[in-house]
Amino acid sequence: MDFEKRIIKTIGKNLENACEVTMESSLVEDLGVDSFSKIIIIAAIEDEFGIEIDEAELGDINKVSDIICKLRLKYPEIVGD
Amino acid sequence: MYLQEFYNRCKVDKSLAEKTGFNPYYNLIQSGLNDPLIIEGREFISLASNNYLGLAADERVRNACIKAIEKYGASLCGTPIATGYTDLYKTLEDKLSSFLGLEDTIILPSCYQANNGLFSAIAGKEDLIVADHFVHSSLLEGIKAAGCKIRPFLHNNIEHLEQVMQNSSKYRQVFIVTESVFSTEGSIAPFKEIVEIARRYNAVSVVDDSHGVGVIGSSGRGVLEECHISGFDGIYTASLGKALANSGGIISGKKEIIDYLRYYCSHLVYSTAIVPSVLAGVLEVLAIIEQDFEKISNRMWNYKELISSALLSSGFEVIGGKAPITSIACGDAESTLALAKAFYDSSIITTPFIEPSVPRNQGRVRLIAGANLKEESVEKAAKIIKSLKANK
Numbered sequence: 001m002d003f004e005k006r007i008i009k010t011i012g013k014n015l016e017n018a019c020e021v022t023m024e025s026s027l028v029e030d031l032g033v034d035s036f037s038k039i040i041i042i043a044a045i046e047d048e049f050g051i052e053i054d055e056a057e058l059g060d061i062n063k064v065s066d067i068i069c070k071l072r073l074k075y076p077e078i079v080g081d
Numbered sequence: 082m083y084l085q086e087f088y089n090r091c092k093v094d095k096s097l098a099e100k101t102g103f104n105p106y107y108n109l110i111q112s113g114l115n116d117p118l119i120i121e122g123r124e125f126i127s128l129a130s131n132n133y134l135g136l137a138a139d140e141r142v143r144n145a146c147i148k149a150i151e152k153y154g155a156s157l158c159g160t161p162i163a164t165g166y167t168d169l170y171k172t173l174e175d176k177l178s179s180f181l182g183l184e185d186t187i188i189l190p191s192c193y194q195a196n197n198g199l200f201s202a203i204a205g206k207e208d209l210i211v212a213d214h215f216v217h218s219s220l221l222e223g224i225k226a227a228g229c230k231i232r233p234f235l236h237n238n239i240e241h242l243e244q245v246m247q248n249s250s251k252y253r254q255v256f257i258v259t260e261s262v263f264s265t266e267g268s269i270a271p272f273k274e275i276v277e278i279a280r281r282y283n284a285v286s287v288v289d290d291s292h293g294v295g296v297i298g299s300s301g302r303g304v305l306e307e308c309h310i311s312g313f314d315g316i317y318t319a320s321l322g323k324a325l326a327n328s329g330g331i332i333s334g335k336k337e338i339i340d341y342l343r344y345y346c347s348h349l350v351y352s353t354a355i356v357p358s359v360l361a362g363v364l365e366v367l368a369i370i371e372q373d374f375e376k377i378s379n380r381m382w383n384y385k386e387l388i389s390s391a392l393l394s395s396g397f398e399v400i401g402g403k404a405p406i407t408s409i410a411c412g413d414a415e416s417t418l419a420l421a422k423a424f425y426d427s428s429i430i431t432t433p434f435i436e437p438s439v440p441r442n443q444g445r446v447r448l449i450a451g452a453n454l455k456e457e458s459v460e461k462a463a464k465i466i467k468s469l470k471a472n473k
Contacts, residue, residue: 043232
């Protein structure tokens with residue numbers, strides 16, 4: 001499975017309410033993510049890729065695509081997994 | 082100039098209240114929790130307080146408070162560790178411990194302080210706290226203050242908790258934190274399963290039973306009785322200001338940890354001791370529960386049924402919890418306040434919840450019918466509910 005699909009699947013499995021997740025999904029408006037559920041998502045990505053993410057690095061994210069862009073830049077080693 | 086900027090930043094955003102023509106906060110109440118309740122000269126049916134068993138204005142409780150004031154005065158004007166620890170204080174600690182089936186208890190000025198002060202006393206940066214996504218602000222702020230790693234799990238989701246715990250082995254100590262009854266909609270945590278997971282991973286389970294003590298369990302002893310948990314080896318917190326009808330909060334558990342907190346929980350050590358009238362009031366409430374729980378709680382559950390049935394038959398979207406809390410799903414903040422206003426205009430006080438107390442667009446209006454209400458008041462409330470829906 002490619003990187004983007006793994007991220008989207010991981011986010012989808014870690015939401016309170018099942019909903020469709022796409023690259024363009026807004027975390028707050030579309031997925032109902034609050035500050036605590038953002039920690040759930042970050043921790044799940046850490047487990048999925050075996051990395052440790054500094055939460056501050058994902059401070060200003062609005063869309064799923066923002067998470068993917070930030071991770072590509074900060075953790076290039078996980079993209080090709 | 083800078084000072085003015087500071088005050089400008091600190092202004093309350095009242096746009097929602099202005100838009101809906103209703104501010105449900107800081108109602109000026111001019112009576113005790115009687116039926117009716119008096120607000121600004123008007124009579125209301127209160128479906129808003131956490132006075133589940135209706136004992137806050139009970140004559141026996143009032144008299145116990147008065148007697149304590151006659152003996153001890155209004156306050157001991159000192160912290161428990163200094164001059165605030167009376168024989169009455171010790172009697173209530175012991176009584177609460179035996180009531181809950183736990184070894185020892187400390188009493189703080191509020192459960193907010195109990196939850197806020199607990200984690201910085203027992204956890205540090207080498208530890209992990211795993212908490213239900215929807216835990217109360219007091220727990221969340223307390224957890225953040227400890228400075229340790231935090232991993233929330235999806236609400237009441239045991240499978241997700243187990244997944245999180247599988248990645249927890251590198252920490253010095255893991256704590257699993259939840260509430261027994263989640264107050265915005267009355268859902269009850271699968272706490273027996275949570276305790277089993279905690280035991281399997283050598284984690285410490287922590288439960289806030291504020292909306293459970295005096296309410297759930299066959300004799301009102303809360304979540305441990307409800308879930309048939311014996312020999313609880315975790316940490317228990319609860320409010321004394323809900324079914325126990327007074328004020329204050331407690332932390333209970335094994336003797337070693339409670340003794341440790343007596344000296345190292347700064348929220349206890351540096352707070353003026355809870356006043357004698359409150360200590361005596363809680364003791365009296367516990368005595369009433371031990372004597373009359375079945376009768377009083379039957380009334381509370383009957384009232385819940387009356388209110389829930391009226392809401393359901395009127396087409397409201399009711400969130401069904403197993404606690405004596407009935408919540409209406411309202412959607413966005415504006416719709417939530419609009420419904421609370423409709424109740425208010427019909428002389429019923431409710432509790433609206435909007436973000437950040439609940440997730441965005443998942444507003445709730447909560448109704449709790451305490452056992453102190455007259456049956457005719459609850460029937461009148463049920464009729465009003467039906468008319469509210471008919472007028473929509």
